[in-house]
Amino acid sequence: MAQKHVLFTFNNAPYGSIWYTEGLRAAVGATSGIDEHTVDLVYLGDGVYFTLKDVDRTDSARYLGTLTKGGYRLKAERESLEARGISAADLAEDVEVISRADVVELVKIADLTIDF
Amino acid sequence: MAQKHVLFTFNNAPYGSIWYTEGLRAAVGATSGIDEHTVDLVYLGDGVYFTLKDVDRTDSARYLGTLTKGGYRLKAERESLEARGISAADLAEDVEVISRADVVELVKIADLTIDF
Amino acid sequence: MATLGMLLTLGPFQFENWDTAASIAEAALDKGHEVRMFLYLDGVYNPIKHQTFPDLSVMPKDRFAALVEKGATIIACGVCVNARGLEKGKDYIDGVKVGGLPDFAEIIGEADALITL
Amino acid sequence: MATLGMLLTLGPFQFENWDTAASIAEAALDKGHEVRMFLYLDGVYNPIKHQTFPDLSVMPKDRFAALVEKGATIIACGVCVNARGLEKGKDYIDGVKVGGLPDFAEIIGEADALITL
Amino acid sequence: MANLYLIGSPAGRNGLELAKKDGEAAVLLIQDGVYLDASAIAETGKKVYALRKDAEKRGLTNRFSGSVELIDYGKLVDLIFAHKVINFA
Amino acid sequence: MANLYLIGSPAGRNGLELAKKDGEAAVLLIQDGVYLDASAIAETGKKVYALRKDAEKRGLTNRFSGSVELIDYGKLVDLIFAHKVINFA
Numbered sequence: 264m265a266q267k268h269v270l271f272t273f274n275n276a277p278y279g280s281i282w283y284t285e286g287l288r289a290a291v292g293a294t295s296g297i298d299e300h301t302v303d304l305v306y307l308g309d310g311v312y313f314t315l316k317d318v319d320r321t322d323s324a325r326y327l328g329t330l331t332k333g334g335y336r337l338k339a340e341r342e343s344l345e346a347r348g349i350s351a352a353d354l355a356e357d358v359e360v361i362s363r364a365d366v367v368e369l370v371k372i373a374d375l376t377i378d379f
Numbered sequence: 380m381a382q383k384h385v386l387f388t389f390n391n392a393p394y395g396s397i398w399y400t401e402g403l404r405a406a407v408g409a410t411s412g413i414d415e416h417t418v419d420l421v422y423l424g425d426g427v428y429f430t431l432k433d434v435d436r437t438d439s440a441r442y443l444g445t446l447t448k449g450g451y452r453l454k455a456e457r458e459s460l461e462a463r464g465i466s467a468a469d470l471a472e473d474v475e476v477i478s479r480a481d482v483v484e485l486v487k488i489a490d491l492t493i494d495f
Numbered sequence: 496m497a498t499l500g501m502l503l504t505l506g507p508f509q510f511e512n513w514d515t516a517a518s519i520a521e522a523a524l525d526k527g528h529e530v531r532m533f534l535y536l537d538g539v540y541n542p543i544k545h546q547t548f549p550d551l552s553v554m555p556k557d558r559f560a561a562l563v564e565k566g567a568t569i570i571a572c573g574v575c576v577n578a579r580g581l582e583k584g585k586d587y588i589d590g591v592k593v594g595g596l597p598d599f600a601e602i603i604g605e606a607d608a609l610i611t612l
Numbered sequence: 613m614a615t616l617g618m619l620l621t622l623g624p625f626q627f628e629n630w631d632t633a634a635s636i637a638e639a640a641l642d643k644g645h646e647v648r649m650f651l652y653l654d655g656v657y658n659p660i661k662h663q664t665f666p667d668l669s670v671m672p673k674d675r676f677a678a679l680v681e682k683g684a685t686i687i688a689c690g691v692c693v694n695a696r697g698l699e700k701g702k703d704y705i706d707g708v709k710v711g712g713l714p715d716f717a718e719i720i721g722e723a724d725a726l727i728t729l
Numbered sequence: 730m731a732n733l734y735l736i737g738s739p740a741g742r743n744g745l746e747l748a749k750k751d752g753e754a755a756v757l758l759i760q761d762g763v764y765l766d767a768s769a770i771a772e773t774g775k776k777v778y779a780l781r782k783d784a785e786k787r788g789l790t791n792r793f794s795g796s797v798e799l800i801d802y803g804k805l806v807d808l809i810f811a812h813k814v815i816n817f818a
Numbered sequence: 819m820a821n822l823y824l825i826g827s828p829a830g831r832n833g834l835e836l837a838k839k840d841g842e843a844a845v846l847l848i849q850d851g852v853y854l855d856a857s858a859i860a861e862t863g864k865k866v867y868a869l870r871k872d873a874e875k876r877g878l879t880n881r882f883s884g885s886v887e888l889i890d891y892g893k894l895v896d897l898i899f900a901h902k903v904i905n906f907a
Contacts, residue, residue, distance in 0.1 A: 265721050274829035274906070278786055279738070279761035280510050282621070285653055289713060296717025307832040312764060317788025322550075342835070347764075367840045370821060370904055375726040377619060378829060378905045381604050390740035390817070394875055395827070395850035396627050398504070401536055405596060412600025423743040428853060433877025438667075458746070463853075483751045486732060486815055491609040493502060494740060494816045497810050506623070508695060509654045511760050515737070515818070518782075519809075522802035528810070537626045540657065543697030556697065578625060580660030580673065586697065608809045610735065611816040614899050628849050632826070632907070635871075636898075639891035645899070725898045727824065728905040739828065 266298045270373035273310035283313050286379025287326035294333055303369045304330065305361075306339040311347065314339045316355040331357065340366050382414045386489035389426035399429050402495025403442035410449055419485045420446065421477075422455040427465065430455045430474040447473065456482050499523045500606030501532040502599070506540035507555035512612040513541050517558040519610060520567055530567040531606065533599040534591075539571045539579060542591040556588050563590035570594040570602075616640045617723025618649040619716070623657035624672035629729040630658050634675040636727060637684055647684040648723065650716040651708075656688045656696060659708040673705050680707035687711040687719075730813045731755060736762035737818030744817030745770065757808060758797075759783050759818055771796035780805060819902045820844055825851035826907030833906030834859065846897060847886075848872050848907060860885035869894060 271290045277283040293300045306314050314337060320327065327337075339354065342363045351360060361369075370376065387406050393399040409416045422430050430453060436443065443453075455470065458479045467476060477485075486492065501520060505512040520530045534541060546554040563569060569591045576584050576593055584593040592598075603609065618637060622629040637647045651658060663671040680686060686708045693701050693710055701710040709715075720726065731753040734744045737760035748754040748770055756767050758779040764787070771777040771794075781799035784790050793799065800808070820842040823833045826849035837843040837859055845856050847868040853876070860866040860883075870888035873879050882888065889897070 267720055269720060272829075272832070272906075274827075274832050276761055276764060276787070278511050278783075281508060281653065285621075289652065289716065292713025293717050293720055296714050296721070298717060298721040300717060300720055308829060309761075309764070310829075310832075312787065315788040317791070319786040319788070343832070363835060363839055367836055370836060370840065371842075373902070375617075375720060375723065375902075376904050377726065377728045378833075378907070379621075383603055385603060388740075388743070388817075390738075390743050392850055392853060392876070394628050394872075397536065397625060401504075405535065405599065408596025409600050409603055412597050412604070414600060414604040416600060416603055424740060425850075425853070426740075426743075428876065431877040433880070435875040435877070459743070479746060479750055483747055486747060486751065487753075489813070491500075491603060491606065491813075492815050493609065493611050494744075494818070495504075499806070499809065505626075506654065506657075506696075509622075512737075512818070515760055515783075518802050519805060522806045523809075526803065526806055528806070537623065537654075540623075540696065545697035545699050546695060547697070548691070548695035551695075554695075574665070578663060578665035578668075578671075579623075579657065580662035580664070580703065582662050608814050609816070610809065610814060610818070612737070612818050616895070616898065629907070632849055635891050636894060639895045640898075643892065643895055645895070725903050726905070727898065727903060727907070729826070729907050 267300045267374040268372060269293055269300050270303045270305065270369055270376040272376065272378045273306045273313060274308050274378055276309040276312040277318060282379040283310070284323040284326065287323050287330065289377070291326045291329045302335060303373065304335055304337050305366055305369060306337065308343050311339045311343045311349060314354050314358040315349065316353060383416045383490040384488060385409055385416050386419045386421065386485055386492040388492065388494045389422045389429060390424050390494055392425040392428040393434060398495040399426070400439040400442065403439050403446065407442045407445045418451060419489065420451055420453050421482055421485060422453065424459050427455045427459045427463065430470050431465065432469060432471040496527055496529070497607040498529040498531060498605050500602040500609040501530065502609070502611040503532060503534050503538035504536040506537040507546070513555055516612045517562065520562050524562065524565040524567060530562065531602045532567060532569045533602055534569065534571040536575055539575045539581060542569070542571065542587045544586055544588045559591065560588045570598045572596065613644055614724040615646040615648060615722050617719040617726040618647065619726070619728040620649060620651050620655035620658070621653040623654040630672055633729045634679065637679050641679065641682040641684060647679065648719045649684060649686045650719055651686065651688040653692055656692045656698060659686070659688065659704045661703055661705045676708065677705045687715045689713065730811065732815050733757055733808055733812035734815045735759065735818050736765060738762065741765055741817045744815060747815070748775070755812060757805065762818065763787060763789055768796065778808065819900065821904050822846055822897055822901030823904045824848065824907050825854060827851065830854055830906045833904060836904070837864070844901060846894065851907065852876060852878055857885065867897065
């Protein structure tokens with residue numbers, strides 16, 4: 264048993280499948296256990312569609328609230344956004360844009376990684 | 380009740396999911412009913428990976444045997460093959476390569492279409 | 496009045512297709528059309544009657560039960576049902592039948608339009 | 613000796629992930645490692661004990677039962693189990709436990725490596 | 730009856746390619762199909778529809794220009810029976 | 819420990835892009851990930867593995883040059899514990 268730092272990546276767009284929200288639920292679960300693991304939340308590929316400002320967050324608001332209170336931010340990969348023609352103005356306020364090189368740095372500091 | 384001509388398209392590669400073989404089972408079912416529908420079998424997109432000559436056909440051999448006896452051919456879209464770097468020499472003998480324009484003609488003569 | 500045939504190959508929750516299928520079927524029934532749906536592969540998980548999830552007021556099986564009440568025919572592939580351990584649909588909502596691909600072939604014969612999800 | 617954590621979010625048959633997960637777990641157990649698997653979302657369909665399909669000699673549930681016999685820990689997400697109508701895993705093979713995300717958090721804490729499928 | 734390409738999955742890309750070559754095509758985007766770019770098809774004068782509910786919950790309604798008509802399930806059913814459905818959903 | 823990118827799904831493309839930028843990356847292709855082209859990564863001297871069983875049943879073993887090592891599940895397990903697994907399967 265040990266506290267770990269876990270990188271969660273979100274690779275699937277809402278709402279064709281439910282990984283986008285059930286991944287957040289799992290992240291809440293990881294941070295709420297006895298070990299209180301810490302997490303990074305990174306949106307890649309089609310997953311970045313979740314970071315659009317007009318996306319309906321009804322299903323995920325509760326998990327996002329818990330994670331935000333814990334100081335966590337949603338991080339979207341710039342290269343994935345650009346490939347889909349999404350500009351910074353299209354994004355929700357709680358989303359931070361980071362470069363692919365930054366994502367690789369998050370990979371390096373993680374103890375474990377989980378993809379949703 | 381009426382005999383129909385049904386276009387089956389296969390869009391998913393083996394073996395990540397089972398649509399590649401269960402779609403063939405459904406095609407057998409369609410041709411075996413009281414109405415004895417007729418079918419076209421067309422491979423599109425990543426579905427064309429099924430038409431490679433070295434693919435293990437254990438799961439689908441029975442359905443392919445029934446369909447071949449009925450005179451049906453597996454048709455792979457040339458544009459999908461080319462986009463994946465697959466040449467005619469890579470294909471199984473029972474595969475016929477047709478153009479995207481040919482696929483559109485099959486769409487036109489079909490009464491109904493089903494994608495797997 | 497026309498007949499809408501439907502083929503559903505994915506289960507509840509994980510993918511959106513079950514919701515789309517139920518919504519299209521509802522709209523078709525409301526317009527007076529007939530709906531005949533075949534559940535194939537993971538589609539056979541949809542009508543399990545014990546579904547319960549506090550976050551959802553209406554469960555997938557309730558949506559399908561409402562379709563049956565409005566007159567839709569829903570038939571599940573028996574081979575798929577038994578492969579997935581659902582024992583001939585013993586825990587299915589009322590009105591969903593367990594059949595086979597000949598039923599799907601019949602739906603093809605009867606359908607004026609066919610949607611696959 | 614090390615501990616392999618596994619997360620499986622897809623069910624049997626439809627997608628290949630269950631087979632990959634079982635094969636990796638078998639290989640890890642054969643090498644003397646510990647395996648702790650969490651079944652999440654559609655992953656909870658895998659251990660239903662009534663699976664039967666004439667074309668397959670070994671059913672998915674048999675593969676998971678063999679893992680349990682070799683000492684693997686397999687825990688299913690209870691919320692997911694009940695949402696899908698599986699009533700607390702009443703029809704599960706022996707040895708698969710129904711738990712919750714705290715169990716997954718524990719697996720994260722214990723795992724030397726984690727595979728998600 | 731003209732062909733209605735029902736585009737609602739990753740395989741929808743295959744359907745869009747066919748629709749481009751089909752002189753009698755209309756396109757209906759549903760589910761994750763609403764993420765796909767059908768503007769090249771709309772520009773050729775072919776009708777492109779998108780399911781409003783699926784576009785709205787994804788926050789995409791602003792992305793659709795006037796060349797794409799947003800529709801509800803009732804209209805979707807009417808379109809289904811007024812065309813031959815070419816399934817890619 | 820170097821990072822082992824486990825590539826086995828459509829999302830695997832996202833992982834391959836990261837592996838290109840990661841100086842300490844190795845890549846392991848499984849499931850439909852064996853269809854993806856990792857030759858650009860292999861050419862930079864990074865190690866690329868593919869699960870032999872998954873490549874064989876897809877008829878792809880001839881496609882892999884000597885730069886990709888085909889492995890079994892036992893070797894996969896050894897690699898998993900000798901690296902940090904970056905999951906995209």
